[in-house]
Amino acid sequence: MTLIHPTAIIDPAAQLDPTVSVGPYAVIGPHVRIGAGTTVGAHCVIEGRTTIGRDNQIFQFASLGAVPQDKKYAGEATELVIGDRNTIREFCTFNLGTVQDAGVTRVGDDNWIMAYVHIAHDCQLGSQITMANGVTLAGHVQVGDWATVGGLVGVLQRVRIGAHAMVGFAGHVNKDIPPFMVVDGNPLVVRGVNLVGLRRRDFSAERIAAIREVHKLLYRQGKTLEEARQGIAALATEMPAAAADVAQMDAFLDSAASGIAR
Template identity: 45%
Template sequence: MTKVHPTAIVDAAAKLGEDVEIGPFCIVGPDVTLEARVRLLSHVVVDGVTTIGEDTVVHAFSALGGPPQHLGYKGERTQLVIGPRNTIREQVTMNTGTASGRGVTTIGADGFFMAEAHVAHDCTVGDNVVLAKGATLGGHVDVGNFVFVGGLAAIHQFSRVGRYSFIGGLAAVTKDVIPYGSVWGNHAHLEGLNLVGLKRRGFSRETINALRAAYRLMFADEGTFQERLDDVVETYSATPEVMEIVDFIRADGNRPLCLPEREV
């Protein structure tokens, strides 16, 4: 039941699952795997060692699996793996990994990548992530599940973005974003918690209240940051979401963290 438009160019070595649809003027390379019911609508280029998960829809002029935009890349066989049920809109670009990095760029399931979004080499993007129009991930960025990245926002290479966080439109993010956080600005600073997103995702009032109280304690003016972090652990160790923030902060002490702006 696979349908390939007569104007499309599909390498004979490409692996096509059941009920795949390839529209007009698409190009599919020899190391590409399109799983069941993938749809390439038109003018889509899928190259490199690339796998696109089942039920993913790719819109016109997207380029997936191109080589990493990295001066050290020497043609190594690296990969792009896209999970199931993603929607990839017009002119989205996603590159393969680098040999000096992970070797693979990974996209989770059920994502929505709006027009002109870009995912660079060696990124790891979780499930249910939204990249609004023009949003950009630099190389080696880790994005957790249920993150929303606003239009034209850019996330600096090697940054980490925790689960359920919100990146405001036009934000320039050069530091790590805690889980459940909400950041915006140039450069981005922490504005609080992503309360709208937490409510939409069904977090309980008790959990949200605990997160808010822990946030206030963590970013208070009194004491050192390490002292406040220890106080949060002592007070909220029974709240997994709070401890997720603490673990996120402690996981990489070499990375700078998006913090609230201090009033002058």
């Protein structure tokens, strides 16, 4: 208990591992569970049915597990689930899910989430994501592993950002962003392939070459989406080292109900 500041208010029903550190004036509600090694900064409020994993760093003034900003919400027992080793900086706001979706807002592992980021109800975030200051995700947004989202980006409801994609500063994201692409602007424009990110993650030359071919098929040859997808599917045979990347792109395009940024 020496890790809990005496001014912190923690409901007796909350489940905190003995190694959790809680700073001054933090407030933790009765349905909260926090795993080993997690640090909760001063003045944080963690409420609702919120589960937080191991070794997270939650900086001062964050608000996690508040009710959704959704007029349809009527007090249902929905959740916020946060994984392990995430960094959550100052003034972030993560909301509970709603029964209109799966009922859970989910954040994966090893994410770097900077100040003033808002993650609305029912968002689904993967792992190893970087979000710069002031990113705002509307409800039901999905963000894939290793995505990078620049400062002051706004993302429309139900839009998806694919794995390894990068969104530039102040982008207006109103269409799905395919994996591996770099986009920015308002209106949103696809600029190319996230080559710097892929090289940092040790993608082989053959995998990167295949992804560049995917980009050409989607954005540089005047093809319809269906024509581009036929060419993309053929790359799995032509460049077998990239078969998994091609399959990932094909699956993403197959479920792009609201259309992709093109």
